[in-house]
Amino acid sequence: MSTKSTKARHKRFDGHGNVRIDGHPRWRLICCTCGAMSKALNTHNSPHALVKKFEQLGWEVPDVVVYPTGGGTGLVGIWKALEELEQLGWIGSRRPRMIAVQTEGCAPIVRAFEKGLDHAPAVENARTKISGLRVPAAVADSIMLGLIRRSGGTALTVSDDEALEGMREIASSEGVFAAPEGGAVWAGIKKLVDRKAIDPDERVVLMNTGTGLKYGELVSFEFPVVDRVGS
Numbered sequence: 001m002s003t004k005s006t007k008a009r010h011k012r013f014d015g016h017g018n019v020r021i022d023g024h025p026r027w028r029l030i031c032c033t034c035g036a037m038s039k040a041l042n043t044h045n046s047p048h049a050l051v052k053k054f055e056q057l058g059w060e061v062p063d064v065v066v067y068p069t070g071g072g073t074g075l076v077g078i079w080k081a082l083e084e085l086e087q088l089g090w091i092g093s094r095r096p097r098m099i100a101v102q103t104e105g106c107a108p109i110v111r112a113f114e115k116g117l118d119h120a121p122a123v124e125n126a127r128t129k130i131s132g133l134r135v136p137a138a139v140a141d142s143i144m145l146g147l148i149r150r151s152g153g154t155a156l157t158v159s160d161d162e163a164l165e166g167m168r169e170i171a172s173s174e175g176v177f178a179a180p181e182g183g184a185v186w187a188g189i190k191k192l193v194d195r196k197a198i199d200p201d202e203r204v205v206l207m208n209t210g211t212g213l214k215y216g217e218l219v220s221f222e223f224p225v226v227d228r229v230g231s
C-alpha cells in the first residue's frame with residue numbers, strides 16, 4: 001500500500017469526510033489534502049495540538065511556531081485558534097512569528113514570500129517524496145502569506161534528504177518516530193538558527209503533523225550483521 005493511500009485510509013477511518021474524485025489521476029493526493037483541510041477546519045487538530053502546547057507552557061505564547069506547509073489549513077487554523085484564545089482572554093495580543101517550511105521541489109509559498117507576492121502561483125512539475133508537502137497550489141495562499149508577514153515570520157525550504165535526516169535526528173534525540181513533514185520542520189529550524197533568525201533563548205514550537213509509521217518506504221532500516229555464534 002502506498003504512503004498516500006495509507007494516509008487517506010487512516011484519515012477516512014478517523015472519520016474525516018474525504019472524498020475520492022472518480023477518474024482523477026491524483027485522487028489519493030486529493031484525499032490527503034481534503035483530510036488535512038477537514039483536520040484544520042472541522043476537528044481543529046493542529047490548532048488543538050498547539051493549544052495543548054500553550055497549556056504546557058503556562059499559557060505563554062511561544063516566540064515562534066514552525067509548520068510544515070502544504071495547502072495552508074494548518075497555519076491558518078493555528079492563527080484562527082490564537083485569535084479565539086485572545087477573545088477568551090487566555091492570551092494577549094502578542095503573536096508568535098509564524099514560519100512555513102516547504103520542500104525545494106514544491107515551494108509555492110516560499111517562492112511567493114521571497115518575491116513579495118500576495119498570491120502564490122502554482123508550481124509546475126512539483127516533486128517531493130513528502131506527500132503532505134506535495135501541494136503545488138495552496139488553497140489558502142494569500143491568507144498564509146498575509147499572516148506570515150504580519151507576524152514577522154518567514155518561509156523557507158529544505159531538501160527531501162534534509163527532511164529525512166531530520167526525521168532520523170528527532171527519532172534518535174527525542175525517541176519520536178515523526179513524519180517526514182516533522183523532519184522538514186526540524187531541518188528548517190536548524191537552518192534558521194544557523195542564519196541567526198532565531199535566538200537560542202526563544203521559545204519555539206515545532207509542529208509535527210504525523211507519524212513516521214505511514215512512511216515506511218522512505219525510511220531504510222539497515223541492520224548490522226553479526227556472525228552467528230554456536231550451532
Ligand SMILES: Cc1ncc(COP(=O)(O)O)c(C=O)c1O
Binds near residue numbers: 032037073179181
Ligand atoms: C502530514 C501532513 N503534514 C502537513 C501537511 C500540510 O498541511 P496544510 O495543508 O495544512 O498546510 C499535510 C497535508 O496533507 C499532511 O498530510
